[in-house]
Amino acid sequence: MSGRVIVxxxxxxxxxxxxxxxxxxxxxxxxxxxxxxxxxxxGLRNLDLLLGLENRIVYTLxxxxxxxxxxxxxxxxxxxxxxxxxxxxxxxxxxxSVSGEQIKKITEKLKKDFDYIIIDCPAGIEQGFQTxxxxxxxxIVVTTPEMSAVRDADRIIGLLEAADGIDSYKLxxxxxxxxxxxxxxxxxxxxxxxxxxxxxIGIIPEDTGIITSTNRGEPIINNExxxxxxxxxxxxxxxxxxxxxxxxxxxxxxxxxxLKKFFSGLKKQGKE
Amino acid sequence: MEELLKDNMYVIDxxxxxxxxxxxxxxxxxxxTEEAKNKxxxxxxxxxxxxxxxxxxxxxLISGIESTLSGLDTKSVDTEKVALSLGIIVSNVSExxxxxxxxxxxxxxxxxxxxELHNIQSAQQNKxxxxxxxxxxxxxxxxxxxxxxxxxxxxxxxxxxxxxxxxxxVVHxxxxxxxxHxxxxxTVVHxxxxxxxxHxxxxxxxxQxxxxxxxxHxxxxxTVVHxxxxxxxxYxxxxxxxxQxxxxxxxxYxxxxxxxxQxxxxxxxxxxxxxxTVVHxxxxxxxxHxxxxxTVVHxxxxxxxxYxxxxxxxxQxxxxxxxxHxxSIQTVVQNTTQIYTNTTTEESSxxxxxxxxxNSSHNLNxxxxxxxxxxxxxxxxxxxxxxxxxxxxxxxxxxxxxxNNKEEQSTHHAPExxxxxxxxxxxxxxxxxxxxxxxxxxxxxxxxxxxxxEQYEQREELNDIIPEQEYTKEDIELEEFPxxxxxxxxxxxxxxxxxxxxxxxxxxxxxxxITAAGDITVWGILSGIAHxxxxxxxxxxxxxxxxxxxxxxxxxCYSRRPDSMNTVYIEKxxxxxxxxxxxxxxxxxxFKMND
Numbered sequence: 001m002s003g004r005v006i007v008x009x010x011x012x013x014x015x016x017x018x019x020x021x022x023x024x025x026x027x028x029x030x031x032x033x034x035x036x037x038x039x040x041x042x043g044l045r046n047l048d049l050l051l052g053l054e055n056r057i058v059y060t061l062x063x064x065x066x067x068x069x070x071x072x073x074x075x076x077x078x079x080x081x082x083x084x085x086x087x088x089x090x091x092x093x094x095x096x097s098v099s100g101e102q103i104k105k106i107t108e109k110l111k112k113d114f115d116y117i118i119i120d121c122p123a124g125i126e127q128g129f130q131t132x133x134x135x136x137x138x139x140i141v142v143t144t145p146e147m148s149a150v151r152d153a154d155r156i157i158g159l160l161e162a163a164d165g166i167d168s169y170k171l172x173x174x175x176x177x178x179x180x181x182x183x184x185x186x187x188x189x190x191x192x193x194x195x196x197x198x199x200x201i202g203i204i205p206e207d208t209g210i211i212t213s214t215n216r217g218e219p220i221i222n223n224e225x226x227x228x229x230x231x232x233x234x235x236x237x238x239x240x241x242x243x244x245x246x247x248x249x250x251x252x253x254x255x256x257x258x259l260k261k262f263f264s265g266l267k268k269q270g271k272e
Numbered sequence: 273m274e275e276l277l278k279d280n281m282y283v284i285d286x287x288x289x290x291x292x293x294x295x296x297x298x299x300x301x302x303x304x305t306e307e308a309k310n311k312x313x314x315x316x317x318x319x320x321x322x323x324x325x326x327x328x329x330x331x332x333l334i335s336g337i338e339s340t341l342s343g344l345d346t347k348s349v350d351t352e353k354v355a356l357s358l359g360i361i362v363s364n365v366s367e368x369x370x371x372x373x374x375x376x377x378x379x380x381x382x383x384x385x386x387x388e389l390h391n392i393q394s395a396q397q398n399k400x401x402x403x404x405x406x407x408x409x410x411x412x413x414x415x416x417x418x419x420x421x422x423x424x425x426x427x428x429x430x431x432x433x434x435x436x437x438x439x440x441x442v443v444h445x446x447x448x449x450x451x452x453h454x455x456x457x458x459t460v461v462h463x464x465x466x467x468x469x470x471h472x473x474x475x476x477x478x479x480q481x482x483x484x485x486x487x488x489h490x491x492x493x494x495t496v497v498h499x500x501x502x503x504x505x506x507y508x509x510x511x512x513x514x515x516q517x518x519x520x521x522x523x524x525y526x527x528x529x530x531x532x533x534q535x536x537x538x539x540x541x542x543x544x545x546x547x548x549t550v551v552h553x554x555x556x557x558x559x560x561h562x563x564x565x566x567t568v569v570h571x572x573x574x575x576x577x578x579y580x581x582x583x584x585x586x587x588q589x590x591x592x593x594x595x596x597h598x599x600s601i602q603t604v605v606q607n608t609t610q611i612y613t614n615t616t617t618e619e620s621s622x623x624x625x626x627x628x629x630x631n632s633s634h635n636l637n638x639x640x641x642x643x644x645x646x647x648x649x650x651x652x653x654x655x656x657x658x659x660x661x662x663x664x665x666x667x668x669x670x671x672x673x674x675x676n677n678k679e680e681q682s683t684h685h686a687p688e689x690x691x692x693x694x695x696x697x698x699x700x701x702x703x704x705x706x707x708x709x710x711x712x713x714x715x716x717x718x719x720x721x722x723x724x725x726e727q728y729e730q731r732e733e734l735n736d737i738i739p740e741q742e743y744t745k746e747d748i749e750l751e752e753f754p755x756x757x758x759x760x761x762x763x764x765x766x767x768x769x770x771x772x773x774x775x776x777x778x779x780x781x782x783x784x785x786i787t788a789a790g791d792i793t794v795w796g797i798l799s800g801i802a803h804x805x806x807x808x809x810x811x812x813x814x815x816x817x818x819x820x821x822x823x824x825x826x827x828x829c830y831s832r833r834p835d836s837m838n839t840v841y842i843e844k845x846x847x848x849x850x851x852x853x854x855x856x857x858x859x860x861x862x863f864k865m866n867d
Contacts, residue, residue: 043765045783054782055378055822055832072349079835091783092767 003034003111006118006239007136009160011152013123015144016174019210019220021120022050023229024140026219027236029084033115036075036085038107040132041122042097045089052079052217053086062090065102071109080222085114095127100134107135116239125159133160139169140201145176145187150195157198170201172235177206178249202235204228205249281857282311282339287318292326299330303337310395314343321350331360338395343858379824379831379853379860753790762786762800771807782822791815797842801825810855818842819851824860826853831860 008021018041025037039047042062048054059074064087071087078084087106090097103119110117121132133139139160143153153171160166173189180186187195189203207228213220220229221236227247234244284302289295295317302308313334322330334341344355380388753772762768762776764783773790784800786792791813792804798816803825805812810827820842824831850865 052835055835058823058830091765092785 003114003117004138005107005111005136006116006138006140007121007133007166008118008140008142009121009129009132009156010123010142010149011125011129011156012143012149015142015149016204016210017123017142018046018050018120019214020140020142020172020174020204020232020235021118022047023219023221023232024236024239025084025116025118026051026078026081027221027233028116028118028239029078029081030221030233031236031240032083033240034083034085034113035116035118036087036110036114038087038103038110038117038119039089040098040103040119040128042089042128043091043094044122045091047120048076048086048088049217050214050219051084051086053088054217057086057088060088060090061106062093062097064106065098071106095122095131098131100131103131104135125155129156129159130163133163133166135165137165137167139166140172141169141196141198142172142174143192143196144174145181145189145192147187150187150192154196157196169198171196171198172202172204173200174204175206176203176249182250200246201238202231203246203249204231204235205247281314281342282308283314283316284308285316287316287345289318290320292320292322295320295322296326296330296333299333303333303339308339309337310392311339312342313339315341315345317344317346317348317351319347321348322346322354323350324354327351327354327360377831377859378834379862382861382863385856385859385861755790761796764800780816780821788812797844797848799842804853812854814853815850817848817850819853819862821853824853824862826855826860829855829858829860 006024008017008024010017018039021037021039025035029035037047037051038061039045040061041047048057053076056076059069061074063069064071064074074087075085076088078086087110107117107119117135119132119136122128141153141156141160143149157169160169171193173192176189177186181188189200193200205227207220207226209220209223209226210228213223213226219232220226221232223229231247234247237244284299286295286298289298299315315330331341341360344351344360346352346355755773755775756768756770757775757777758768759777761778762780762784764781767785767787768774768776769787771789773793774786774788775793775795776786777795779796780786780794780798780800780802782799785803786794786800787803787806789805789807789809789812792802792815794802794814794816796816797818797820798814799820799822801823802814802816802821804814805827806825808827810829812826814821814824814826820833820837822833824833851862852865853860853862855861
């Protein structure tokens with residue numbers, strides 16, 4: 001078995017790398033694949049919090065690298081999904097404690113046992129970023145429809161293209177607000193795509209449920225009502241190769257909106 | 273209790289066995305014996321790799337004789353994986369592994385442990401061991417107890433030690449309403465009314481209150497006392513100045529030192545004329561203070577303007593000049609060991625509308641307001657009367673031992689007749705009752721409970737409830753470790769290692785790690801990872817005001833925070849119950865202080 005190594009990166013902080021990693025990993029595991037999430041954000045780890053595994057971590061990536069424990073000992077199994085494992089980052093160290101070569105070795109080992117290795121990349125383009133992408137062959141660039149995030153994503157894409165080993169990269173547009181796009185207050189998904197000239201793999205709508213899910217330590221994909229959760233499941237399906245149409249974000253959510261749509265459809269029919 | 277659990281542990285060593293079939297064969301022969309029944313069985317396996325079905329069959333075998341498979345010791349990685357998935361504790365995962373137990377089990381609370389023990393007991397029906405549980409419930413540290421009691425005491429501000437040592441019970445208040453004064457007199461509460469300017473001058477030494485309404489009075493006094501206690505630094509300054517001021521009047525001080533209770537009386541002639549009694553009491557000993565006066569509130573009335581306003585009222589007030597006031601403060605403010613009560617009961621005849629009594633300290637004589645003198649001419653023999661006072665300190669008299677009321681000493685050449693002419697406190701009270709009636713509702717407003725004594729009692733009760741902990745040899749060894757004190761908040765990513773005990777005054781945030789060879793004591797919320805007895809000392813303990821640790825590790829025992837515990841935010845309150853974690857039979861159990 002040789003797993004796929006996917007790095008989730010963005011350049012800019014706060015666009016949702018860690019949330020994306022946790023949810024895509026959980027969604028893939030839910031689909032029946034064996035997944036390991038690797039947190040490379042050493043010193044500022046959060047992935048364990050999002051998965052609610054904070055209290056189970058004994059060994060970390062740094063312990064594995066420094067050979068204080070075996071790789072398998074450092075893998076923390078998810079509470080709900082046995083297919084999902086976490087290799088946490090050390091909180092008490094910094095990015096310099098792990099090198100790209102070491103990450104590469106670890107991912108090579110993990111490839112044997114897991115279908116997907118999702119690497120959560122730290123923000124920035126410094127050593128932490130270089131370390132995170134060292135072992136990866138695919139990349140998902142997370143961005144939001146804001147100019148600053150798009151700029152940083154552009155820079156990251158440039159770096160990914162220059163890096164060895166990254167075969168393909170896809171764009172994931174996070175925190176999209178259809179209402180703001182309608183009123184021309186936000187860049188549309190197409191605009192972002194055009195600016196970055198990069199193929200998209202998913203559009204995640206803005207969802208307040210993300211905050212509660214983060215605080216509770218449960219990935220939002222487990223919440224079936226959440227639009228963001230659905231979108232993340234779709235992304236996971238696209239990663240596996242399944243063809244899933246992109247969500248229609250303009251679809252009215254409430255009953256009145258649906259009623260309006262229904263009546264407008266009737267009018268059109270009448271005119272015809 | 274630990275013995276009980278140890279007794280209940282049954283280790284089966286099958287490390288020499290090489291195949292799964294042999295394991296089951298050996299196991300079934302061992303399990304036939306009576307010893308293995310109703311036990312927590314720990315299996316020692318060698319390199320044998322077991323799959324899930326095999327392990328399940330072993331588990332069912334063990335549960336068949338009403339025992340539980342509580343631990344597994346294996347060198348095989350496969351077996352470890354399977355065991356973990358079945359929720360069995362695995363120790364000695366591999367040879368290279370330095371840490372023996374993974375935090376697969378959440379740490380228990382004392383209640384859970386008790387429940388578990390209860391189940392064991394009901395199985396064994398051993399009543400004798402019930403006592404062990406009871407004794408184990410009261411596990412606490414006396415040091416921690418004191419720490420927790422203290423903050424409460426500070427809040428309540430009624431502890432006598434605090435009052436005596438650090439806070440001077442001198443409260444100055446402005447009172448503009450004569451009604452307030454009446455009530456104050458009835459309740460033997462004394463009030464200084466001062467000029468604000470004067471107060472500003474003496475601001476560093478005196479904390480004052482402005483009170484215009486009687487309802488406000490109670491609250492205000494309470495807050496003043498609070499302020500005093502919250503500002504010990506200011507208080508120290510005041511205490512120093514007070515001492516200096518006292519030294520300036522050595523004669524008076526010696527006098528007060530010789531007698532437990534003294535009263536100064538001024539202008540007895542005027543008092544007689546205007547049917548006013550002025551009683552000053554120096555109370556130096558807290559015992560006396562408790563007996564005689566419920567509170568230590570002083571009020572100066574100084575403003576001539578307010579004086580005019582209150583001139584027509586029945587009750588007389590003290591009037592002081594700014595200069596005089598400073599001097600009066602000297603007498604009001606005292607040593608830290610002294611509690612000074614200035615009891616002023618003033619009466620006025622209904623006919624004397626503009627009668628005033630100048631009632632303050634011995635040095636009242638200097639600089640009196642001319643206006644006052646003019647107003648007071650009717651009452652005072654002459655305007656020169658006050659000037660005479662400046663020359664003749666004989667107007668200052670001391671009555672010793674208010675409680676005894678018999679041993680009276682006069683100082684400063686004070687004629688004894690004057691002393692005799694002064695009615696005693698009880699008599700004054702009686703007279704006041706006759707004049708104003710003893711209205712309990714009115715008095716209740718100004719009744720201050722001396723709760724200092726009560727606080728003592730409460731502390732004693734607490735000490736009774738929580739027994740002294742018995743120290744074992746190991747505990748003493750732990751105490752002999754060097755101890756590191758850290759007075760800061762330990763934040764995420766910070767690591768503290770020490771080859772001894774660690775005491776942290778502050779919180780330990782999630783993501784922090786504390787590793788100590790000895791005990792870890794956190795005077796705050798422990799939310800990070802704490803590893804006590806890192807060198808293998810299983811007697812080490814982790815203590816915290818609030819135990820919210822992500823992981824607790826003691827020696828080679830690891831435990832994680834139960835998932836049921838809310839992790840988002842721990843509200844900081846004053847009602848934390850200190851908790852202590854220690855090892856009970858290879859499991860970390862958190863005991864609450866008052867369990």
